[in-house]
Amino acid sequence: MPSMKALVKIIAAVMPVAAAALEHTSTTAQIRLAYHGNDGMTVSWNTLKHVKHPKVHWGLSEDNLNNTASSDVSVTYPTSTTFNNHVLISGLAPDTTYYYLPSPLSVKCKDARRRPYSFTTSRRTGDQASLSVAVAVDLGTMGSLGLSTTAGNGVSPNNVLKPGEKNTIDSLTSSLSGYQFLWHPGDIAYADYWLKEEIQGYLPNTTIEEGYRVYESILNEFYDEMMAVTATRPYMVGPGNHEANCDNGGTTDKAHNITYNSSICFPGQTNFTGYKNHFRMPSDVSGGTGNFWYSFDNGLVHFIQLDTETDLGHGFIGPDEAGGSGGIGADPVNATMDAQTTWLKADLAAVDRTKTPWIVVAGHRPLYLSHANDSTFCSACHDIFEPLFVEFDVDLYLSGHAHVYERLAPLGLNGTVDPAELNNPTSPWYITNGAAGHYDGLDSLQSPRNPYSRFGLDTHDAVYGWSRLTFHNSTHLTHEFVASNNNTVLDSATLYKAHG
Ligand SMILES: *[C@@H]1O[C@H](CO)[C@@H](O)[C@H](O)[C@H]1NC(C)=O
Ligand SMILES: *[C@@H]1O[C@H](CO)[C@@H](O)[C@H](O)[C@H]1NC(C)=O
Ligand SMILES: *[C@@H]1O[C@H](CO)[C@@H](O)[C@H](O)[C@H]1NC(C)=O
Ligand SMILES: *[C@@H]1O[C@H](CO)[C@@H](O)[C@H](O)[C@H]1NC(C)=O
Ligand SMILES: *[C@@H]1O[C@H](CO)[C@@H](O)[C@H](O)[C@H]1NC(C)=O
Ligand SMILES: *[C@@H]1O[C@H](CO)[C@@H](O)[C@H](O)[C@H]1NC(C)=O
Ligand SMILES: *[C@@H]1O[C@H](CO)[C@@H](O)[C@H](O)[C@H]1NC(C)=O
Ligand SMILES: *[C@@H]1O[C@H](CO)[C@@H](O)[C@H](O)[C@H]1NC(C)=O
Numbered sequence: 001m002p003s004m005k006a007l008v009k010i011i012a013a014v015m016p017v018a019a020a021a022l023e024h025t026s027t028t029a030q031i032r033l034a035y036h037g038n039d040g041m042t043v044s045w046n047t048l049k050h051v052k053h054p055k056v057h058w059g060l061s062e063d064n065l066n067n068t069a070s071s072d073v074s075v076t077y078p079t080s081t082t083f084n085n086h087v088l089i090s091g092l093a094p095d096t097t098y099y100y101l102p103s104p105l106s107v108k109c110k111d112a113r114r115r116p117y118s119f120t121t122s123r124r125t126g127d128q129a130s131l132s133v134a135v136a137v138d139l140g141t142m143g144s145l146g147l148s149t150t151a152g153n154g155v156s157p158n159n160v161l162k163p164g165e166k167n168t169i170d171s172l173t174s175s176l177s178g179y180q181f182l183w184h185p186g187d188i189a190y191a192d193y194w195l196k197e198e199i200q201g202y203l204p205n206t207t208i209e210e211g212y213r214v215y216e217s218i219l220n221e222f223y224d225e226m227m228a229v230t231a232t233r234p235y236m237v238g239p240g241n242h243e244a245n246c247d248n249g250g251t252t253d254k255a256h257n258i259t260y261n262s263s264i265c266f267p268g269q270t271n272f273t274g275y276k277n278h279f280r281m282p283s284d285v286s287g288g289t290g291n292f293w294y295s296f297d298n299g300l301v302h303f304i305q306l307d308t309e310t311d312l313g314h315g316f317i318g319p320d321e322a323g324g325s326g327g328i329g330a331d332p333v334n335a336t337m338d339a340q341t342t343w344l345k346a347d348l349a350a351v352d353r354t355k356t357p358w359i360v361v362a363g364h365r366p367l368y369l370s371h372a373n374d375s376t377f378c379s380a381c382h383d384i385f386e387p388l389f390v391e392f393d394v395d396l397y398l399s400g401h402a403h404v405y406e407r408l409a410p411l412g413l414n415g416t417v418d419p420a421e422l423n424n425p426t427s428p429w430y431i432t433n434g435a436a437g438h439y440d441g442l443d444s445l446q447s448p449r450n451p452y453s454r455f456g457l458d459t460h461d462a463v464y465g466w467s468r469l470t471f472h473n474s475t476h477l478t479h480e481f482v483a484s485n486n487n488t489v490l491d492s493a494t495l496y497k498a499h500g
């Protein structure tokens with residue numbers, strides 16, 4: 001007779017989802033918010049079981065949640081250990097604080113509390129009040145499954161956390177009052193590092209067949225860690241390469257002379273499956289596509305999230321698509337020819353600059369950086385997006401992907417420095433900040449840096465951090481690099497745009 005444990009193992013081979021759910025007990029609710037227009041908020045959270053009608057109780061005061069919003073959206077995918085519930089609360093007043101509590105929360109949640117959370121809706125489009133936003137890119141799981149005070153073989157000892165060092169999630173949590181929402185344009189959780197972390201001896205070894213459990217536990221852990229921010233601040237996300245695959249786009253085990261590729265991946269770990277399930281970005285109210293490209297207004301700013309990973313159109317293969325540079329093989333997400341740039345052009349053309357003088361765009365990969373010309377860039381993105389940025393006077397393009405911080409000058413077509421610099425340039429300003437921190441630390445900028453570089457931090461500086469944007473009014477925007485370990489601003493620059 002097989003023991004109960006062996007039986008579970010056998011079942012696991014046949015029914016991985018059910019078995020994984022059995023063993024998965026540590027998750028909290030992973031509560032996360034997303035703007036939906038100026039008058040809506042999407043509340044998303046995870047449960048261990050399918051929920052027929054997920055509900056959110058909400059109201060204007062903490063002790064009177066007298067309204068209920070509900071949906072029938074409780075979705076999962078093969079190998080997931082949880083269900084993603086999404087409920088839209090609509091008809092809210094802009095710039096108003098509400099209290100809410102999702103229901104049900106899984107009984108095993110460490111955080112199945114009865115005290116409501118709160119959120120504040122987006123400012124009305126055209127509200128010219130000063131606005132601050134936090135931006136983090138390439139932010140992975142912290143702690144024993146990701147970035148901590150130790151790492152495996154091959155990670156620069158300079159890039160692990162010092163004992164007691166505050167990480168970027170700590171910093172964002174302690175700075176909550178200083179920003180309206182958190183923007184994360186790609187590379188979320190780094191669950192696909194599970195194999196690398198095992199090969200490097202950081203995580204206990206599993207088998208390839210059981211790897212999805214480690215992958216899913218990293219995802220769950222990350223979203224739980226982020227709840228300190230995302231249950232009270234909208235969390236607007238974009239796609240990065242690490243959302244598309246299970247094995248870091250090809251992981252080599254030198255000791256055993258094996259190079260893994262996407263053929264080891266379970267369906268739930270490919271094609272941005274977890275990412276598609278986990279979020280509901282406001283593309284339905286901005287004409288975009290899923291969580292991949294969309295836009296939203298908040299007060300005096302029009303924000304645009306782009307997809308540098310797939311769907312570049314114009315005959316280009318996206319870096320994460322089959323045949324792309326990433327070795328990932330994801331499918332495009334929109335079958336319409338040139339859907340993304342057609343949408344981008346129409347979206348930019350529709351902006352009323354008297355209401356939203358500022359246009360800020362984010363995409364995962366940089367168009368410019370002091371770095372060798374390799375897949376760090378999305379060269380095709382440069383070709384398809386830059387002309388539109390210039391034509392429609394985009395103020396700022398934010399990116400990550402390279403795990404460095406670099407602030408550039410405003411740049412005209414093909415990287416020519418705008419002679420006005422930050423004093424009313426006619427070209428977009430470029431900032432890459434992929435230094436939020438994840439398991440294997442930071443990357444290098446080339447030395448010397450390109451002539452268009454104005455400030456940089458890389459692996460030698462060993463500082464993790466995030467960006468704070470402050471739109472003071474219609475003419476002044478300050479970008480700050482905030483060091484996560486002590487919330488100190490290590491770089492600050494203010495852009496002046498006359499805007500008409
Ligand atoms: C909930 O209470 C508020 C007052 O706090 C009231 O204005 C509102 O109409 C109530 N909503 C419902 C659905 O009863
Ligand atoms: C795990 O596998 C790696 C390489 O495949 C090997 O170097 C390491 O020793 C293994 N660790 C354990 C605990 O078996
Ligand atoms: C590693 O494997 C490849 C085939 O996958 C083989 O050609 C090569 O000789 C092997 N190298 C070593 C050092 O075993
Ligand atoms: C993955 O590697 C295997 C073995 O080397 C090879 O047969 C297969 O074609 C590769 N698959 C992909 C998608 O690259
Ligand atoms: C694909 O893009 C078209 C054109 O922008 C849009 O109408 C359509 O809704 C998009 N499809 C999906 C699945 O989002
Ligand atoms: C992505 O999905 C398509 C089917 O929609 C499949 O053909 C392809 O193999 C998947 N990619 C990966 C890497 O699994
Ligand atoms: C970078 O490389 C791509 C092809 O990989 C090429 O199309 C592009 O022109 C190069 N850019 C520069 C600035 O050399
Ligand atoms: C930018 O570079 C592209 C490709 O190298 C070229 O076709 C185009 O003419 C250049 N534009 C300017 C303004 O230099």
Ligand SMILES: *[C@@H]1O[C@H](CO)[C@@H](O)[C@H](O)[C@H]1NC(C)=O
Binds near residue numbers: 472473474475476
């Ligand atoms: C806009 O904000 C900047 C920075 O705070 C300030 O110097 C400037 O005077 C403001 N402009 C107006 C018109 O208030």
Ligand SMILES: *[C@@H]1O[C@H](CO)[C@@H](O)[C@H](O)[C@H]1NC(C)=O
Binds near residue numbers: 463483485486488
């Ligand atoms: C904060 O941390 C940064 C990065 O480690 C360091 O350069 C700076 O001196 C620190 N500032 C203070 C006030 O401790």
Ligand SMILES: [Fe+2]
Binds near residue numbers: 187364401
């Ligand atoms: Fe990336």
